[in-house]
Amino acid sequence: MTKQVITANRLDDGLAVFYGLDGQWHSSVSQAACVEKGEAAENLLANASNEENQLVVVGPYLIDVCGETGTLEPVRYRELIRTKGPSVRPDLGYQSN
Amino acid sequence: MYKYDDYDQQLVDERIEQFRDQVNRRLSGDLSEEEFRPLRLMNGVYLQLHAYMLRVAVPYGTMNSAQMRQFAYIARKYDKGYGHFTTRQNIQFNWPKLVDLPDILTDLSKVQMHAIQTSGNCIRNTTTDQFAGASYDELEDPRPWCEIIRQWSTMHPEFTYLPRKFKMAVTGAPNDRAAVAIHDIGLRIRRDDQGDLGFEVMVGGGLGRTPMIGKTICEFLPKEDLLSYLEAILRVYNQFGRRDNKYKARIKILVHEIGAEKFAELVEKEWEEIRDSVLHLPAEEIEEIQAHFNPPAFEVLPAHSSAYSEKVSSDQKFAYWVQNNVREHKQQGYAIANISLKPIGGIPGDINHQQMDLVADLADQFSFGEIRSTHEQNLVLAHVKRDDLYDLWQRLDEYGLATPNSGLITDLIACPGLDYCALANSRSIPLAQRISERFGELDRQHDIGKIQIKISGCINACTHHHVGHIGILGVDKKGQEFYQITLGGRADENAKIGKIVGAGLSTDEVVDAVETLINTYLDLRENADETFLDAFNRVGETPFKEALYGAGKK
Ligand code: HEM
Numbered sequence: 106m107t108k109q110v111i112t113a114n115r116l117d118d119g120l121a122v123f124y125g126l127d128g129q130w131h132s133s134v135s136q137a138a139c140v141e142k143g144e145a146a147e148n149l150l151a152n153a154s155n156e157e158n159q160l161v162v163v164g165p166y167l168i169d170v171c172g173e174t175g176t177l178e179p180v181r182y183r184e185l186i187r188t189k190g191p192s193v194r195p196d197l198g199y200q201s202n
Numbered sequence: 203m204y205k206y207d208d209y210d211q212q213l214v215d216e217r218i219e220q221f222r223d224q225v226n227r228r229l230s231g232d233l234s235e236e237e238f239r240p241l242r243l244m245n246g247v248y249l250q251l252h253a254y255m256l257r258v259a260v261p262y263g264t265m266n267s268a269q270m271r272q273f274a275y276i277a278r279k280y281d282k283g284y285g286h287f288t289t290r291q292n293i294q295f296n297w298p299k300l301v302d303l304p305d306i307l308t309d310l311s312k313v314q315m316h317a318i319q320t321s322g323n324c325i326r327n328t329t330t331d332q333f334a335g336a337s338y339d340e341l342e343d344p345r346p347w348c349e350i351i352r353q354w355s356t357m358h359p360e361f362t363y364l365p366r367k368f369k370m371a372v373t374g375a376p377n378d379r380a381a382v383a384i385h386d387i388g389l390r391i392r393r394d395d396q397g398d399l400g401f402e403v404m405v406g407g408g409l410g411r412t413p414m415i416g417k418t419i420c421e422f423l424p425k426e427d428l429l430s431y432l433e434a435i436l437r438v439y440n441q442f443g444r445r446d447n448k449y450k451a452r453i454k455i456l457v458h459e460i461g462a463e464k465f466a467e468l469v470e471k472e473w474e475e476i477r478d479s480v481l482h483l484p485a486e487e488i489e490e491i492q493a494h495f496n497p498p499a500f501e502v503l504p505a506h507s508s509a510y511s512e513k514v515s516s517d518q519k520f521a522y523w524v525q526n527n528v529r530e531h532k533q534q535g536y537a538i539a540n541i542s543l544k545p546i547g548g549i550p551g552d553i554n555h556q557q558m559d560l561v562a563d564l565a566d567q568f569s570f571g572e573i574r575s576t577h578e579q580n581l582v583l584a585h586v587k588r589d590d591l592y593d594l595w596q597r598l599d600e601y602g603l604a605t606p607n608s609g610l611i612t613d614l615i616a617c618p619g620l621d622y623c624a625l626a627n628s629r630s631i632p633l634a635q636r637i638s639e640r641f642g643e644l645d646r647q648h649d650i651g652k653i654q655i656k657i658s659g660c661i662n663a664c665t666h667h668h669v670g671h672i673g674i675l676g677v678d679k680k681g682q683e684f685y686q687i688t689l690g691g692r693a694d695e696n697a698k699i700g701k702i703v704g705a706g707l708s709t710d711e712v713v714d715a716v717e718t719l720i721n722t723y724l725d726l727r728e729n730a731d732e733t734f735l736d737a738f739n740r741v742g743e744t745p746f747k748e749a750l751y752g753a754g755k756k
């Protein structure tokens with residue numbers, strides 16, 4: 106079973122964000138709504154891409170994750186970098202907080 | 203330097219107000235992202251992995267101190283305190299907020315800068331030799347020609363929606379530091395048999411998925427015909443270039459498919475019709491633009507300076523910097539100073555706001571207030587009095603800007619790669635940093651001599667890795683970062699695409715592999731004067747391949 110969450114970039118500042126169960130966009134992947142790949146994921150993506158969300162984010166898409174709610178981590182390195190910040194600048198991005 | 207006239211300023215100001223309105227309409231929902239995206243791209247605004255990215259044009263890589271100070275201000279006020287100089291002589295900011303971008307563009311316009319034509323399928327910033335107007339080997343300053351091209355191509359109605367982006371480069375010297383042969387159009391200023399100056403015109407160079415070296419379609423074009431001839435090329439491209447497939451849309455594919463001769467014929471035919479049109483450049487008009495680039499008020503200085511020689515012989519650290527980073531100037535008593543943005547283990551091309559302010563101050567103090575950016579991601583002060591070099595060097599050194607590695611192995615070129623770029627397969631910067639650290643010792647760098655390593659995080663080839671002496675391309679192998687090595691490429695007047703040597707290497711293997719290649723070269727070179735590239739051209743790829751992959755393997 107592959108687990109997925111939805112990510113996008115926030116419209117006003119461009120930062121990477123993740124779609125939560127509460128229908129809000131969060132800066133931490135651990136707050137993302139995690140669903141099974143397939144129909145459930147597609148339904149969630151449809152929600153995340155609706156007109157209202159188009160005013161909040163740019164380009165929502167599904168990514169594979171591993172771990173449990175609270176400790177979710179993207180599978181692909183590209184997405185992992187988005188949850189942290191540039192690997193060459195630990196002082197920048199989410200990892201600096 | 204060229205200064206905006208009222209028309210330029212008005213055009214830029216209007217564009218910003220349009221963009222401000224477009225941003226507001228996107229935020230309020232009047233524009234969808236689909237509608238907004240091409241509009242923001244036309245203003246240099248990309249969306250990257252972590253944030254928006256703004257690319258600001260530095261026309262032909264020349265800027266003044268006020269502009270550099272404004273970059274520092276923007277980095278501080280709107281970004282995270284730094285910027286990144288690119289291989290197209292531009293600067294990128296990695297963290298601007300969309301809501302701030304109209305204000306950033308307004309601040310840029312106050313120093314006559316903008317981000318127009320830094321993106322999209324239009325004619326992009328024309329690049330050139332970073333030593334323009336200063337180098338001993340130059341026939342003529344190429345920058346007035348870049349400016350003439352800029353004025354002709356900016357917002358040109360016919361060329362705003364080309365099949366694909368379009369890049370031009372001009373060199374005024376026989377030693378090509380502008381890599382003209384790998385641009386859509388490359389121009390080389392040369393002399394004909396009568397001693398007149400004109401252009402050799404190359405078309406169809408470019409890298410990416412299908413790397414190609416440009417072909418000469420005109421050996422000698424009189425100067426006054428430059429714009430009509432360029433327009434003829436663009437028209438042929440606009441008419442016959444493929445729009446059905448993004449990967450086949452660059453002019454290089456057209457030139458390749460129909461052949462350079464046929465292409466030249468089509469251009470000639472088109473050119474005949476417009477040669478004597480308004481595009482014909484009268485001498486007065488050329489001179490008017492050239493006047494903006496008149497040499498600064500050089501002092502008459504003696505050929506020899508004992509104060510300077512004394513410093514060189516008494517301070518070894520300074521002497522190394524002079525040896526590696528200082529180049530010959532055409533004006534007696536002056537020198538060209540390269541400012542390395544490649545500290546050992548650092549991020550190639552990155553510069554923080556304090557360093558920007560310093561460079562601006564030093565330009566005012568030592569180089570007529572003028573600064574250059576280079577396609578190797580460094581900076582240049584082009585007109586420094588030889589007697590000022592020591593003071594300049596000391597001040598640069600205080601800010602970590604005096605790494606004496608210009609043209610050496612640690613002067614690596616690397617794109618943002620997977621640390622920032624949404625298109626990347628692999629990271630480029632950490633690899634550059636590890637190679638830089640591995641070879642950081644100066645004696646070893648001197649032993650290895652001149653060599654260029656270029657690292658791209660994907661096949662878009664933003665660092666021109668195909669024409670690096672050693673090129674490294676990031677590829678994705680089942681979700682892992684892998685690197686493919688090419689050897690023997692070069693971007694100079696003998697431009698050539700490098701050869702892929704073998705299977706991709708993992709992150710753990712690749713730095714060792716570079717060291718193996720270097721050791722192989724050191725073992726087989728005929729003497730210390732034979733460069734890596736010369737040795738490679740003499741012996742071919744086999745010894746290098748065998749060293750990397752073992753004898754008998756492919
Ligand atoms: C980070 C955002 C960037 C994006 C999204 C981006 C995107 C691209 C794309 C899609 C191409 C290929 C276009 C084509 O072949 O038609 C390209 C080419 C190029 N880019 Fe970038 N790039 C970025 C950053 C840079 C940087 C930082 C540099 C300089 C270090 C750069 C320099 C170039 C150059 C020189 C080419 C032309 C290569 C050739 O001759 O084919 N780009 N870029």
Ligand code: SF4
Pocket residue numbers: 617618619620623624625626627658659660661662663664665
């Ligand atoms: S080469 Fe690829 S990874 Fe590197 S900046 Fe260009 S598009 Fe991004």
